[in-house]
Amino acid sequence: MNKDIVSGLVLLVIAGLYHRASGAIADSTLADEVGAAGLPRLLTIALVMLAGILIVRAMFAPKPVAIAVRTKEASGDAVEDDARMPRALGFLLFGAAYIALLPLIGYIAGVALLIGAVALYEGAPRRWTVPIAAIGGALLYWAIFVKLLGVNQPVGSLFQGLFS
Amino acid sequence: MTTFWSMLHLLTATPLVPVALIGLTWGILGGALPGISASITMALVLPFTYTMDPAMAIALLACVYIGAEYGGSIPAILIRTPGTNSAAATVIDGYELNRQGRAGEALGISLMSGVVGSLFGLVMLIMLTEPLSWLALAFKPTSYFGLGILGLSVIASMTGGSLVKGLAAAVIGLMIATVGTDPISGVTRFTFGVPDLLNGIEPVLVMVGLFALTELMSQSGSSNVLKLNASVRIRLPSLAMMNKLKRSQFIGCILGTFEGLTPGGGGSIAAFMSYNEARRWSKTPEKFGKGSEEGVAAPETANNTVASAALIPLLSFGIPSSNSTAVLLGGLLMHGLLPGPRLFEQNPQVIDSLYLGSFIAIIAQIGIGIVILPACVWLVNRPRPYRAGFIFALILSGIYTLNNSLFDLSIALCLGIVGYLMRIAKFPFLPMILGVVLGHMIESSYRRSLVLSGGDHGIFLEDPIAVGFLLFAFGFVIFSLTRELRDARKPKIQEAHS
Helix, strand or coil, rough: CHHHHHHHHHHHHHHHHHHHHHHHCCCCCCCCCCCCCHHHHHHHHHHHHHHHHHEEEEEEEEECCEEEEECCCCCCHHHHHCHHHHHHHHHHHCCCCCCCCHHHHHHHHHHCCCCHHHHHCCCCCCCCCCCHHHHHHHHHHHHHHHHCCCCCCCCCHHHHHCCC | HHHHHHHHHHHHHHHHHHHHHHHHHHHHHHCCCCCCHHHHHHHHHHHHHHHHHHHHHHHHHHHHHHHHHHCCHHHHHHHHCCCCCEEEEEEEHHHHHHHCCCCCHHHHHHHHHHHHHHHHHHHHHHHHHHHHHHHHHCCHHHHHHHHHHHHHHHHHCCCCCHHHHHHHHHHHHHHHHHCECCCCCCCCCCCCCCCCHCCCCCCCHHHHHHHHHHHHHHCEEEEECCCCCCCCCCCCCCHHHHHHHHHHHHHHHHHHHHHHHHHCCCHHHHHHHHHHHHHHHHCCCHHHCCCCCHHHHHHHHHHHHHHHCHHHHHHHHHHCHHHHHHHCCCCCCCCCCCCCCCHHHHHHHHHHHHHHHHHHHHHHHHHHHCCCCHHHHHHCCCCCHHHHEEEEEEEHHHHHHHHHHHHHHHHHHHHHHHHHHHHHHCCHHHHHHHHHHHHHHHHHHHHHHHHHHHCCCCCCHHHHHHHHHHHHHHHHHHHHHHHHHHHHCCCEEEEEEC
8 A cells, every 4th residue: 555545544543543532631610712622623633634635645646657777776765764664663672671671670780781782683793792882881871870960860679779 | 241241251150161062072973973963963962951051051952063063074075974964965075085085185174164154154143143033022922823833834845745744744743742731721631641741742852752763763774884994184274275165165154044044944955055056156167076175165164054044043933944953942942941032131141152152162173173083983983783772872861861750761762663654654853843842832822812812813813923924834835735736746757676
């Protein structure tokens, strides 16, 4: 299916969900003429209209004329992004794991694991340099964020006794 | 005289000088990394500014912007890969000079042209911003509503690609802005019982998610073939050479200022336009494309001029004209600073430190640009897998500093996915970011206007400024729609890869 049609359908779903959620906005005695739900209603209508235009335009757009080219490489960033989508989304799983583990293992261990895991995922050779870089990076960031900037990064429940 | 003492106070009693130098250094390093644009470099540093004094924070962001514009030219000249989009035009002659063994000379021309452009842009910024901002004193709530709509429509029309997609992105941005507590009645909206959402979704999360995380995801799995020559050293141009370059630098300054003032203009358009005009007016146009010094000077002057000139519409009216200025607006709003005449009245130290910090950064760029080159080369030559890990950890650590909240990290990751899908479907980011940033202003001015009129929409027609802005917005949309429909009728050529 044409990418614009898919985009239009996704926009319609977003508009539907947004409209449904806007139904839960409570009335207030302080409300003005428009009310807290006024703008959300307008935005829903606008998004439905734009999604409709996108779908209709994609359906009636002239079909592309194919020409042969010599290169074997696909052109354009979007084509490459398409092919790399599973890999790119996998990248974010490390972020999700970091968020889940941070309260447990704390900042230093969390950052070290994150740097090491991402480096290996991105193709770093499995050598001793990976843990060295990961631990060095974690200590560097700990020095910057915790010691220099005074940010309260999580210590981690596993190491709570060690630092408290 | 007051200004003099204020400047002296900033120099002696505040950490402005180190802030400007750190910002500049960070900007050059970030800009030198291919794929890390000026806006990403700024977005990465944005969370750090959260706990800083507002004046220092804004000066830091402006200096990062200045540094990143120069930094982008380093890989453009050395490996034919622009570090930032606006350095793309520098590749043409910069890399040719490198191939002729004149990389140091090309880097020197780029550095000095950047300094000339930045200084010119700064003078324009100082001269034009405050007088323009006083126009905003005549603004009523209806005018601010019109201005917000104009900003969104112009950006949606001018960011390239489809107008419909640009407008849809703006609407989604406005939808994100409605999350949290309603500005008029105090009712909560779209919080789903999550206390972290009561204050809404901060624009900085949207910027970091869309710009930085999306870029990291897009680069995932790409090969690491970049290697800079570690022995290159910058050679500053002689006075005779600077004299020879003055025509192309002048062209860069003029077009850079024009594009900086134009919403959606940006450094890359200014750079390419300046390159073309410099070739047209050159005494040796035949050298362009074959290693012309003017071919490096014109685009570098232009994109550095844009870095300062683009702040004029931002500081005067609160309308950012590019991704980088949108990040700077995010920084202003994060510190509770609203652009416009009140910023000049109530927070003059912010403006003074922005001007003085930028000036320090521009002058220091000559020295730091030379000293930092080996560090840039070292950084770019690091294996990409390690770089990705370090940048990802930096992003997540930075976001956590905002509110010490893991929830913010989850929001940023979700926005990274949204940005990646938008990129695949070719939806522009800037309208969405502007929607988030301007959403509050648009909604509250709209509703305040209707409170004043008792619900009568005719109030918008009674304000000539609002009428003017809305007519311009309508004109931009119609113009872009007509152009898009005309283009849509033409059959597209699709490459069939053999």
